[in-house]
Amino acid sequence: MANMAAGEPPYAGQALSDSLFPILQHPNAIKINAQLPNIPNSLPTEKVQYADLLKGPKHQQPNEVAPIPIKHIQYVEGVPRITWTEEEVDRMNVTENLQFAVIGKFSYGWPELDDLRVQIPKQLQIKGECNIGFLRNRHILIRLNRMDDFVNIMSKNSYYIIDKNGYVFQMRLLIYDTKFKPDEETTQAMAWIYFPHLLPTFYGKEVLFSLALAVGKPVQLDSATINKTRSSCARVKVQVDLLAKLPEWVEIAVVSPGSARIEQIKIQYDFLPKYCRTCMLQGHNEGECRVIHPELKQEKAQEDQEEGGVRLKRLSSWIGLEKNMVNRLQIPRGQQW
Ligand SMILES: [Zn+2]
Numbered sequence: 500m501a502n503m504a505a506g507e508p509p510y511a512g513q514a515l516s517d518s519l520f521p522i523l524q525h526p527n528a529i530k531i532n533a534q535l536p537n538i539p540n541s542l543p544t545e546k547v548q549y550a551d552l553l554k555g556p557k558h559q560q561p562n563e564v565a566p567i568p569i570k571h572i573q574y575v576e577g578v579p580r581i582t583w584t585e586e587e588v589d590r591m592n593v594t595e596n597l598q599f600a601v602i603g604k605f606s607y608g609w610p611e612l613d614d615l616r617v618q619i620p621k622q623l624q625i626k627g628e629c630n631i632g633f634l635r636n637r638h639i640l641i642r643l644n645r646m647d648d649f650v651n652i653m654s655k656n657s658y659y660i661i662d663k664n665g666y667v668f669q670m671r672l673l674i675y676d677t678k679f680k681p682d683e684e685t686t687q688a689m690a691w692i693y694f695p696h697l698l699p700t701f702y703g704k705e706v707l708f709s710l711a712l713a714v715g716k717p718v719q720l721d722s723a724t725i726n727k728t729r730s731s732c733a734r735v736k737v738q739v740d741l742l743a744k745l746p747e748w749v750e751i752a753v754v755s756p757g758s759a760r761i762e763q764i765k766i767q768y769d770f771l772p773k774y775c776r777t778c779m780l781q782g783h784n785e786g787e788c789r790v791i792h793p794e795l796k797q798e799k800a801q802e803d804q805e806e807g808g809v810r811l812k813r814l815s816s817w818i819g820l821e822k823n824m825v826n827r828l829q830i831p832r833g834q835q836w
Contacts, residue, residue, distance in 0.1 A: 564593045588677055596630070596642050599649035600675035603631075603639040604684075607669055610662035615639060618660055623652050635681040650719050650736065653689045656772060656781070673781070674738065683779035686741045691721070691769035695732040701751070702727065707735050713749040714766060715739035741774040741781070 567587050572579045583591075592598055603619070610618065612633055619641065620629045627645035634640040643649050657671045674687040692714055694707070701707070704720060711717035719736040723729040739745065751762045773784040777791055789795045 564590045567591060567594070592677070596644065597675060599643040599646055601641050601643070601649065601653060602634060602673045602675050602679065602685075603641055604671045604673060605637050605639075605668055606671070609637065609668055609670075610660065610666070612639070614663050615660070618662060622660060623658065625652065634679075638681055640675065646718070650689075654736075656688075684774075684781045686774055686781075687738060688741055688772045688781065689718070689736060690715075690739050690771050691734055691736050693732050693734050693767040693769070694764055695767055697733050697764055699727070699730045702730075702733055707733050710749050710751075710764065711735040711737050713746055715743070715745075739771070741772060742776070745771075 567583070567590060570581045570583070572581060574580070592600075603615075609615070612631070616631045619625070619631060625643065625648045627643060627648050629648070630642040632640050632642075641652075643652075653672060653674065655672070657669060660668050660670050662668065673685050674689070676685050676687055679685065692711060694701075694710060697710075701710070702724060704725075707720060707724070708717040715737040716739075717735050717737050721734040721736070724733045724735070745766075745768065747766055748763045749766055751764055753760050753762075772781045773787070774781050775783050775785055775788050777785060777788055785791055787795065
């Protein structure tokens with residue numbers, strides 16, 4: 500992006516639309532259209548309460564977005580093709596109630612779907628509506644209608660779901676996007692970013708969200724930032740593209756007639772999930788990849804043998820299982836839904 504080359508954050512000064520919550524499209528991402536749609540060109544004039552934002556689209560019904568027109572078919576080398584814009588696909592996500600959708604991935608067995616519909620809202624403490632359906636082998640689609648539920652459950656990548664019989668199943672959560680493929684995990688993830696030493700003048704939500712747009716799509720401030728109880732560093736949760744080149748600095752330009760002062764603001768990242776482009780999976784990078792480095796397999800097998808018992812014990816105490824339930828931990832392989 501030309502404006503990135505000039506050192507200007509691509510979307511600074513623009514407010515994120517909280518009504519459409521479009522899929523993140525970072526300017527540096529591979530194969531991704533470099534437009535973040537539906538961002539108005541000015542800050543909202545109407546004061547938006549943060550609490551209202553977190554309540555999600557309560558008053559926003561799916562049919563409030565402009566309908567998608569019926570398209571004409573074009574033929575490209577004899578093959579019929581329908582073309583939609585990224586903005587139209589974002590509108591489809593709203594219409595289909597997929598703005599706050601996440602994918603649950605069960606790699607090692609899974610409970611019955613009817614049981615998941617009971618257990619997931621309860622165990623993940625979902626406050627709003629939660630529609631759960633089968634998506635693909637080993638994957639379920641969880642549609643939420645509240646942004647706070649989405650942000651809360653995505654604060655962890657992995658959960659242990661206990662089914663009605665007391666069996667425990669690991670479920671990993673991935674952000675739903677329209678490029679979903681069952682054998683390729685999304686490159687989208689949540690991360691906390693910090694602006695250390697940012698002056699308290701710049702702690703307003705719109706200001707911090709503007710700064711955070713240099714990294715990805717801002718979704719939340721932490722409570723110390725909202726309550727102004729920590730003036731040493733502002734913290735924003737951002738949806739990022741793990742394959743994007745994430746900036747270390749963002750510049751603030753304060754202009755007055757005839758002059759401008761520019762300050763560089765450091766961006767620090769909390770834990771960022773790793774992503775392997777070879778396996779197309781989150782959780783490890785190319786340096787740790789056992790497909791690229793088969794010698795790591797042997798080391799891992801030995802480690803697993805040594806640590807297996809310890810990890811099982813830790814898991815059982817973490818989820819509060821009684822001793823006799825540890826034997827019921829199920830990790831069946833190859834089971835098909
Ligand atoms: Zn790999």
